[in-house]
Amino acid sequence: MKVLGIDLGGTNVALGIVNEKGEIMLKKSIETHVQDGFESVVERISSASLKLISSTGSVDRIGIGSPGSIGHLSGLVRFSPNFPGWIDVPLGPEIERRVGVKVSLENDANAFVMGEKWFGKGKGYTDIIGITLGTGVGGGVISNGRLLRGSTGIGAELGHIVVEPNGYLCGCGNHGCLETVASATGISRLAKEWKGRYPQNTLDGFSAKNVMNAARNKDALGLKVLERVSTVLGIAIGNLIHIFNPQIIVIGGGVSQAGDVLLSAVKKRTRENVMRSFWGTYEIVLSDLVDDAGIYGAASMGFEEIKS
Amino acid sequence: MKVLGIDLGGTNVALGIVNEKGEIMLKKSIETHVQDGFESVVERISSASLKLISSTGSVDRIGIGSPGSIGHLSGLVRFSPNFPGWIDVPLGPEIERRVGVKVSLENDANAFVMGEKWFGKGKGYTDIIGITLGTGVGGGVISNGRLLRGSTGIGAELGHIVVEPNGYLCGCGNHGCLETVASATGISRLAKEWKGRYPQNTLDGFSAKNVMNAARNKDALGLKVLERVSTVLGIAIGNLIHIFNPQIIVIGGGVSQAGDVLLSAVKKRTRENVMRSFWGTYEIVLSDLVDDAGIYGAASMGFEEIKS
Numbered sequence: 001m002k003v004l005g006i007d008l009g010g011t012n013v014a015l016g017i018v019n020e021k022g023e024i025m026l027k028k029s030i031e032t033h034v035q036d037g038f039e040s041v042v043e044r045i046s047s048a049s050l051k052l053i054s055s056t057g058s059v060d061r062i063g064i065g066s067p068g069s070i071g072h073l074s075g076l077v078r079f080s081p082n083f084p085g086w087i088d089v090p091l092g093p094e095i096e097r098r099v100g101v102k103v104s105l106e107n108d109a110n111a112f113v114m115g116e117k118w119f120g121k122g123k124g125y126t127d128i129i130g131i132t133l134g135t136g137v138g139g140g141v142i143s144n145g146r147l148l149r150g151s152t153g154i155g156a157e158l159g160h161i162v163v164e165p166n167g168y169l170c171g172c173g174n175h176g177c178l179e180t181v182a183s184a185t186g187i188s189r190l191a192k193e194w195k196g197r198y199p200q201n202t203l204d205g206f207s208a209k210n211v212m213n214a215a216r217n218k219d220a221l222g223l224k225v226l227e228r229v230s231t232v233l234g235i236a237i238g239n240l241i242h243i244f245n246p247q248i249i250v251i252g253g254g255v256s257q258a259g260d261v262l263l264s265a266v267k268k269r270t271r272e273n274v275m276r277s278f279w280g281t282y283e284i285v286l287s288d289l290v291d292d293a294g295i296y297g298a299a300s301m302g303f304e305e306i307k308s
Numbered sequence: 309m310k311v312l313g314i315d316l317g318g319t320n321v322a323l324g325i326v327n328e329k330g331e332i333m334l335k336k337s338i339e340t341h342v343q344d345g346f347e348s349v350v351e352r353i354s355s356a357s358l359k360l361i362s363s364t365g366s367v368d369r370i371g372i373g374s375p376g377s378i379g380h381l382s383g384l385v386r387f388s389p390n391f392p393g394w395i396d397v398p399l400g401p402e403i404e405r406r407v408g409v410k411v412s413l414e415n416d417a418n419a420f421v422m423g424e425k426w427f428g429k430g431k432g433y434t435d436i437i438g439i440t441l442g443t444g445v446g447g448g449v450i451s452n453g454r455l456l457r458g459s460t461g462i463g464a465e466l467g468h469i470v471v472e473p474n475g476y477l478c479g480c481g482n483h484g485c486l487e488t489v490a491s492a493t494g495i496s497r498l499a500k501e502w503k504g505r506y507p508q509n510t511l512d513g514f515s516a517k518n519v520m521n522a523a524r525n526k527d528a529l530g531l532k533v534l535e536r537v538s539t540v541l542g543i544a545i546g547n548l549i550h551i552f553n554p555q556i557i558v559i560g561g562g563v564s565q566a567g568d569v570l571l572s573a574v575k576k577r578t579r580e581n582v583m584r585s586f587w588g589t590y591e592i593v594l595s596d597l598v599d600d601a602g603i604y605g606a607a608s609m610g611f612e613e614i615k616s
Contacts, residue, residue, distance in 0.1 A: 069585055079585070127459040141551075143458075148451060150553020151435040152589050157550040160583060162543045164473065172583035174546070235470045238482070239547065242465040243449070245458020275468060275480035277377055277387070281460050 003302035004049060004059045004101070007108065007294025008066045008091075010034060010082040013041075015048055016295035017056050020303070022119040024292060026056055034082070038089045046098035053099070062103045063302030065111030065294055066091065069154050075105045081171075104301040108294065109138030110147055110156060112287075114304055115297030116250045117142055121285045127246040130287075131158055131237070133255035136171070137179040143244055147304075159183070161239060163232035181232045184208035184255050190225045198224065212258035226265055234269025241274050241282055252287030259286065311610035312357055312367045312409070315416065315602025316374045316399075318342060318390035321349075323356055324603035325364050328611070330427040332600060334364055342390070346397045354406035361407070370411045371610030373419030373602055374399060377462050383413045389479075412609045416602065417446030418455055418464060420595075422612055423605030424558045425450055429593045435554040438595075439466055439545070441563035444479070445487040451552055455612075467491070469547060471540040489540045492516035492563050498533045506532065520566035534573055542577025549582050549590055560595030567594065 002025070007014040009032060016027035030048050032041060053059055068080025075092020077083070092105040106114070113130030116122035122130075122142070130140040139158020141148040148156050159179035160172055167176025168186070180186050187208040195201060198221035203214050214222025237249055256262065267284050274282075289296050310333070315322040317340060324335035338356050340349060361367050376388025383400020385391070400413040414422070421438030424430035430438075434453040440446040447466025449456040456464050467487035468480055475484025476494070488494050495516040503509060506529035511522050522530025545557055564570065575592050582590075597604050 125459075143451065143456060144454065146452070148552070150451075151433075151555045152553055154585055154589070155551060155553030157583070160550045161547045162471075162581065165471070165539075165543060174581050174583065231473075235473060239469045240551075242468045243463060243548075243551065244456070245460055245463030247459045273470065273482050275465070275482065277462055281462070 001303070001306065002056065002059045003299040003306075004053060004062045005295040005297070005299030005302065006045060006049065006062060006064045007298050008032070008045075008064060009294070010067070013045055013048070014292075014295050015045075015052055016292065016299065017052055017059060018119075018296065018299035022296070024295060026052055027292075027295060028052055034084070038086055042091065042094045042098070046095055049095065049099045053101070059101055061302035061306055062095065062099065062101050063111070063298040063300065064091065064095070064103060064105045065108035065298035065301065066105060067108050070105055070107045071153060072104070072106050072149065075103060077105075104305045106298075106301045107140075108297065110140040110149070111297030111301050112138065112252055112293060113140030113142055113250070113297075114147060114300040115289060115293060116252075116287060118300035118303055119296045120287055120289045120293075121250045122248055125247045127244060127248075129158075129237075129240050129244060129246045129249040131249065131251050132253035133182055133184065133251060134253035135184055137183050138253070141244060143246075158236065158240070161236045163235045178232055178236045182229050182236075182255070187211050187225055187229055187255065190228060191221060194221055194224055208255050209257070212255070212262060216258070216261040226261065230262070230265035230269045233266045234273050237266065237270045237284065238273030241270070241278050245278065246282055249282060249284045250287050251284070252289070252293050256286045257290070262286075309611070309614065310364065310367045311607040311614075312361060312370045313603040313605070313607030313610065314353060314357065314370060314372045314403075315606050316340070316353075316372060317602070318375070321353055321356070322600075322602050323353075323360055324600065324607065325360055325367060326427075326604065326607035330604070332603060334360055335600075335603060336360055342392070346394055350399065350402045350406070354403055357403065357407045361409070367409055369610035369614055370403065370407065370409050371419070371606040371608065372399065372403070372411060372413045373416035373606035373609065374413060375416050378413055378415045379461060380412070380414050380457065383411060385413075412613045414606075414609045415448075416605065418448040418457070419605030419609050420446065420560055420601060421448030421450055421558070421605075422455060422608040423597060423601055424560075424595060426608035426611055427604045428595055428597045428601075429558045430556055433555045435552060435556075437466075437545075437548050437552060437554045437557040439557065439559050440561035441490055441492065441559060442561035443492055445491050446561070449552060451554075466544065466548070469544045471543045486540055486544045490537050490544075490563070495519050495533055495537055495563065498536060499529060502529055502532055505529075516563050517565070520563070520570060524566070524569040534569065538570070538573035538577045541574045542581050545574065545578045545592065546581030549578070549586050553586065554590055557590060557592045558595050559592070560597070560601050564594045565598070570594075
């Protein structure tokens with residue numbers, strides 16, 4: 001069995017043909033060119049898909065991971081913040097029609113956790129929380145083996161768990177969401193805000209990557225930001241452990257590439273928040289799918305739907 | 309079809325025979341006498357059950373709602389804070405053996421939400437959050453029609469969502485859990501702590517009931533406590549809406565009898581926390597099963613297991 005996974009991003013679209021063993025047999029990246037409009041984006045994705053497929057024979061399904069609010073049954077993108085004008089656009093059906101292969105469309109954070117179940121650290125588990133720390137914070141939940149979608153398909157917005165009541169204003173309109181602190185954007189902001197207190201800091205710019213590198217090198221500003229980030233992640237993950245009683249929490253997204261300096265701080269903070277009866281029931285790990293997590297996630301939605 | 313519902317409490321055990329229409333055909337309450345030990349409690353519950361059943365003919369199942377950590381497949385009470393010595397005791401099997409009717413054992417907060425689905429405000433819904441505001445705060449979740457238990461059966465601990473980081477110490481060992489503020493105990497404590505600031509207060513004692521009555525009568529101390537309680541409930545319920553995308557949130561337990569003064573404040577605070585795409589997707593209501601919620605919840609577990 002082979003599935004073409006398509007990871008739709010605001011800047012690039014990654015496509016890859018994945019087999020059941022989790023090997024990416026062929027992959028390709030094209031620019032999204034959102035500004036050219038829905039029809040044009042669909043056309044170019046379809047054409048790239050057809051080329052990839054023709055090089056490997058055939059695929060059994062296409063899985064697409066897309067940001068925003070998704071109708072997974074209808075294949076509609078209902079709304080997606082970085083895709084202006086994409087209101088209820090039939091992304092699934094249009095690609096299905098052009099490429100001639102059945103399409104499974106899913107929100108990219110939901111696809112992420114499914115990718116972890118099929119090909120990553122979640123393999124063999126039934127209760128998995130996925131958290132992606134990128135420009136924003138995304139979330140996906142597999143509970144009792146099934147993806148949590150919610151009654152209207154917009155659940156698992158884990159980035160909007162409140163971790164700092166009266167905290168920073170979030171893009172969603174609330175204050176103190178996890179995303180305001182634990183995203184790359186939030187990390188970068190914290191470093192800029194605190195830099196005046198740490199004039200000796202060794203930061204080479206204020207990107208999340210630089211901040212985490214500094215923390216790894218025991219720079220005081222880096223450590224200060226890490227403390228705040230791991231505190232809020234510990235609150236959110238602690239909440240999720242009490243709610244879902246998961247076997248594993250997988251952290252992905254660009255920020256997760258900070259590696260052990262982040263992971264060990266998050267583990268420590270989470271443990272402080274979790275009641276005794278949950279000790280030993282969960283693991284917290286970093287995703288190792290890294291750059292291909294988007295392709296794996298998208299493809300896994302195809303495998304999951306073929307299977308069920 | 310008829311089910312005997314048994315609501316096991318630290319002080320009393322409520323038993324009731326419920327039919328599919330949700331009528332309680334016969335009910336009875338006995339004292340628990342926890343101090344007499346597990347064997348004696350089981351013996352008296354079994355004997356009361358046999359008497360009730362013999363008065364109505366027969367029942368198809370027994371459902372039991374018990375506080376604490378429950379093995380619903382094994383019928384074991386693993387641990388229950390107010391039942392000293394009840395470590396891995398076979399409550400389900402022992403009652404089944406003595407009464408001769410199959411038993412479904414479940415945590416009482418899980419049973420509460422199932423009771424709402426079968427007989428209460430959750431009827432006809434697939435995605436339901438139940439929150440009980442009593443001595444502590446309990447929670448139960450039905451997602452996509454199924455009770456959320458988690459990987460080791462101890463999930464849905466909604467009372468331990470952190471709503472005030474660095475807040476009050478909770479019985480669980482963490483600080484700032486929902487339960488520290490929104491339980492009857494938490495409400496009572498807040499009123500006592502703030503009474504010095506409100507010497508003109510009209511409170512007739514500091515029970516949660518008195519505090520809520522005072523709020524209804526626009527007493528300043530009552531309103532102050534209500535503001536804090538509804539704020540934290542708004543945070544927790546907002547989180548749960550973003551996570552589960554539920555159709556309905558049902559609030560029960562003794563504190564919920566405060567009625568509209570509590571409900572309208574909680575609705576307002578929750579709305580402030582919820583992002584636009586969720587507006588109109590959920591309702592927040594108070595349980596109307598009231599005193600019989602425990603029997604209904606327990607019985608519903610029996611109906612649910614017969615059905616599935």
